[in-house]
Amino acid sequence: MPNVRVTIDGREVSVPAGSTILDAASVAGVEIDQLCAHAALKPIGACRICLVEVEKQRVLQPACTFPVSDGMVVHTDTDRVKDARRFVLQLLFSERNHFCMYCQMSGSCELQDLAYKYQLTHWEYDRGFPKLGVDASRKYFVMDHNRCILCRRCIRACDELVGNGTLGLKNRGAQTMVIADFDVPFGESSCVACGSCLQVCPTGALGDRASAYMGNAAEITRAKSRCMACPVGCGVELIVRDNRVIRVEGDWDAEPNRGLLCELGRFVPLYDQRRRLYTPLVKNGAVYEQADWDVAAKTVAAKLKAAGDGLVTVVSGFATSEAAAALKGWPGKKVQLEGAALDGNGASLADLDEADLFVVINTDLSKSYQVAGFAIKRAVRNRGARLVLLTDGEDGMANWATAKWPAASADQVLQVAKDAQAPVILAGPDGLQVAQALAKKLARAKMFIFSRGGNALGLAAAGIGAAFDGQKASAYYVVAGEAYSVDAALLNKLKAADFVVVQTSYREPWEGIADVLLPSPTMAEKSGTMTNVEGKTAQVTAGVKTKRPSEVEVIQKVGALL
């Protein structure tokens, strides 16, 4: 596409034809105030805060939607523009009930920031104090319609990014309301609790419960890290106040998730009700006794030594690759807690946004690896891509699927795939064989096989790739981290073993089973690397500091005595 020349506040830039004034301004390094516009969302010109003066245009134009043309001259900072923005702000504040003094988002609110910037000391128009509701039917966050400015960011995030299409509008004009599905309570809607709408809301209309009143923008720090709950390996921002994670947000700059997270990554870690383990506990008869690190390490090492090659080390996908590397040289077998490390064909998850046919095998992407599921939903919803589910059971993706066939009918897919330009096969452990067989017949397909453990491929690279095979061992050393859904069969095996050590963040589900419990940092407290389903290695960064030894230090402490 040819470029056009645009002058913004005296700075001439060359941008592709079809760019908006807002795009061109960012190239020119000119900041234009915005509320409904968001870098990750398509512009709709809902709020009119970004109004600018375009020469030869009779009226002010919204920068976020107005396309540039060659020779266009734009002014973003004239008195006319500022007056218009002040007027728009006055209208926004007069429409509903905006009271910063008791709003949890005060200090982190884009609407408030603009009101300060434009020095609004009061609202010029009469307020109707409309009686609007608060919908607190969702577990993790609350919708307060009183603070909604109808920018539709939440609706667009749910539609364009997550592809879920839960949110919408009802009525028109001043009666317009954000609703879920056919106007049901949010908690009873098709919402998947990914929190993407919460993250893009510019006001206090959507408020996080866990971090309410816990710290505003000036009081928090952000640490970029990775979610290790599944092998998608989403980039997260840990929102920290006083050395405590109060909230988790998706990192807009991170691949493969580009700002999105699922319930598991955003909310679940903050609601973990299990008891943290802070000091080593050694079982004496039926009770655990606190032990200092040296005593605990000695006790553990003596027993492990005695077990020799009868030792099985079980490592969770929550462990960093560095922890796996530190286990090098330990006797006995080493296996993964959640299951075997599985690998696709080296495709990038960014390819999901180019794919026109998705084949998902025996894996419900609405429950596991959800952020990959979001990519499929948005492709189906917004690009007309097709989704074929090969599954014998229920599947939460069924509403997005073109077809849902039994896994045995994989060959039918070949027929469908004939006219597909960019087919993609996705499967978890339960779809492995079918996926591999299909990939052989459909060689151009990109394939993702998701392991159960988050850092499965990172552990595999350090030589720990196999699944626990059920063989009896005389001693187990489990590097569990914060693993929560642990296979009952494995727990039973551990119960039968002579000696079990678990390095874990929480007492549950290990208490009673382990002979020694060694504390472990959580995701938010550890540093290292993980390798995701694409085979890409990313940095895990501690958002909070702890004086307790790291995962690696504990392994080294014990290992030194072996």
Place this chain on the structure above:
Amino acid sequence: MADKVTLCTDWLDVCSGCHMSILDIDERIVELIKHVQILSTPVTDLKHPPEEGCDVGILTGSVSNDHQEEVAKQMRERCKILISLGDCAVFGGICTMRNFFDVEQVLERGYVTTESTEPGSKVPRSCEIAKLFPQVKAVDQVVKVDLHIPGCPPPADAIWYAITELLAGRIPVLSDDKLTYE
């Protein structure tokens, strides 16, 4: 005294925090009274602005009942420059939370059904008690206001800045840390 600027303040539907914030100008009050004669405030002996008027009036709090409306109107009539101070005066503030309910519901909740209320309590209905308006209003919804200083409470620095600007004959322009809604 004759050449001093005269000041009256009063509070309407408030927690009184805004007056505390006025006092938070601390030792600067010594400097203030060199230039300003304080005639009436809720925390001094004289409660009402004098009939002959004053230069500057400050109102804190929202207008929630007919009594407060009278107070606001009297202040407006008797002062040249009226400042509405604090979120309740400027926006209606936290008092507007009751705008979601009918007056009768509010009275029932306040006097009868509150957990700490003794059983059998009744809503006081004496004609001497001010009548609640159906909706809480900001001061500028009742009388003309010349200067708004929002904040819950407004920072003492913002109050001091506004007063000293007025004394210097300028219109105060609040910005940065002097402009807050919380």
